[in-house]
Amino acid sequence: MRIGIGYDAHRFVEGRPLILGGVEVPYHLGLEGHSDADVLTHAAIDAILGAIAEGDIGRHFPDNSSDYKNIYSLDLLANAVKLMFSKGYKVANLDVTVILQEPRLSPYWEGMREKIAGVLKVDKAQVNLKATTTEEMGFTGRREGIAAQAVILLEEADKK
Numbered sequence: 001m002r003i004g005i006g007y008d009a010h011r012f013v014e015g016r017p018l019i020l021g022g023v024e025v026p027y028h029l030g031l032e033g034h035s036d037a038d039v040l041t042h043a044a045i046d047a048i049l050g051a052i053a054e055g056d057i058g059r060h061f062p063d064n065s066s067d068y069k070n071i072y073s074l075d076l077l078a079n080a081v082k083l084m085f086s087k088g089y090k091v092a093n094l095d096v097t098v099i100l101q102e103p104r105l106s107p108y109w110e111g112m113r114e115k116i117a118g119v120l121k122v123d124k125a126q127v128n129l130k131a132t133t134t135e136e137m138g139f140t141g142r143r144e145g146i147a148a149q150a151v152i153l154l155e156e157a158d159k160k
Helices: 037-050 073-086 107-122
Strands: 002-013 017-021 023-025 089-099 128-130 146-158
Touching: 002 037, 017 037, 023 107, 037 073, 037 089, 037 107, 037 146, 073 089, 073 107, 089 107, 107 128
Parallel strands: 089 128
Antiparallel strands: 002 146, 017 023, 089 146
């Protein structure tokens, strides 16, 4: 078994959609970034890459490459999953915490879980998503951006 952790943060900006877990969340601000700036998915990618000792998201999908400009982060996750499978691992479970003051995410959890589980090739029950505030402290509390932390447990894939 292998464990990986991931973290990502992006600042809010006007004029972009807010994408989290592959789902567009209605909000008057989006997140700034080279890709779609999906902090939830980016944290999950870093957790996978950490668990298989393959560096981080910037190493595999550099933000100075036009290949990844405005890319849908679930596509990046799919690439990380392919690499994970090539190393002989599969996901046992993924747990992600999104840190933000607003908007409320509870109406969107199930859609996010379904999308992420589909890319990870696991049952939705193996993906847990949750949110917390920082009680108005720090950059997330001041509503300047969103952060996310992820932890993943990988196990050896069945050998046939």
